[in-house]
Amino acid sequence: MSKRDRRQRSDSAAAHVSAVRAAAEGVIEPPAYVDVPDDARPFWDAIMLTRAADSWTPGDLVLASHLARVNADINHYLKQAEEKGRVSEGMMGPAPSAEHKVLKDLHAQSLSLSRSLQVHARATQGESRDQRKRNDLHQHANEVMTDQDDGLIARPMH
Numbered sequence: 001m002s003k004r005d006r007r008q009r010s011d012s013a014a015a016h017v018s019a020v021r022a023a024a025e026g027v028i029e030p031p032a033y034v035d036v037p038d039d040a041r042p043f044w045d046a047i048m049l050t051r052a053a054d055s056w057t058p059g060d061l062v063l064a065s066h067l068a069r070v071n072a073d074i075n076h077y078l079k080q081a082e083e084k085g086r087v088s089e090g091m092m093g094p095a096p097s098a099e100h101k102v103l104k105d106l107h108a109q110s111l112s113l114s115r116s117l118q119v120h121a122r123a124t125q126g127e128s129r130d131q132r133k134r135n136d137l138h139q140h141a142n143e144v145m146t147d148q149d150d151g152l153i154a155r156p157m158h
Contacts, residue, residue: 027049028053028056028061030044033062034062034065036065039072039075039076040072043068043069043071044064047067047068048064051117051118051119060117063116066109066113067113067114067119070106070113073106074106074107077103080099081099084099086099086100
């Protein structure tokens, strides 16, 4: 592997400049050769923000568009399942509804695509033992802020 083919070190000045440049450019737009419908666009944006902008390959963008569409379909079928219920009465008694079966398949596709794109929790957040430490720190900080809230310290508004 030649020197120019290597990825930048994440702690280098060039990596910091690249990250700032990518942030300034905003979310990566879908290429012309993939279709991301309007209802899938929020999922596309969230997926694109999950990894560093310079790590997306053309093939990854195709898979990301599929993942965005699958997630939009999951939303669609969840609404239907909530309206109709997850169990329907069949000839043999209660059975999972058609929407439930479709949701099961869509969830499997979503998990598979997430693993292929490395945008699942383990790839983005690290090992669960490390995430637990971060969660514990966050919970402790929330408890301290709640216990010591005397109204004198300005706090960010969400």
